Amino acid sequence: MAKQEEKKKVEMFDLGAFDSVTLSNKGVWITILHPLTGEETTTRFLMLGPDSDAYVAWQDEQSKKSQEFLVQSLAQRKGKGGKKPADLELASNVDLLCELIQGWENAYWNGEELTFNKDNAKKIFTNNVVVRQQLLRDIEDRERFFTGTSKSSPTA
16 A cells, blocks of 8 residues: 555656746856866856747747748859858857847957957857857757756856
């Protein structure tokens, strides 16, 4: 009888406790790792997350652009101009990061501290593959956007 009662016990799993939308919309700080040592640098980016309103709106816009992407890719394959798929993907990734960036700390370009603005963000995300790839990877890591996890580093 006791074993049957144990089987009937079900651990409560509170779905409401898993809110990634709040921190996705508020943003979290993502520290850039040194590309050779893997150690944390002093450069940090404040990024919105994958469940933010901005990310969802960007995805909707990308869905609309998917037809253009196909046309450009086919034209490129047929040698009739068009943009290379890699160029289209780069532009899409840069666009996403520019939509999600909310600020930065200690961002320098060739020794000069960069003022936070969309033009400088585009410059970084277009020309620095290390930063671009780290941020793309880290914003897709939803664990960063749940309150109280070891990976979350909220704005407060």
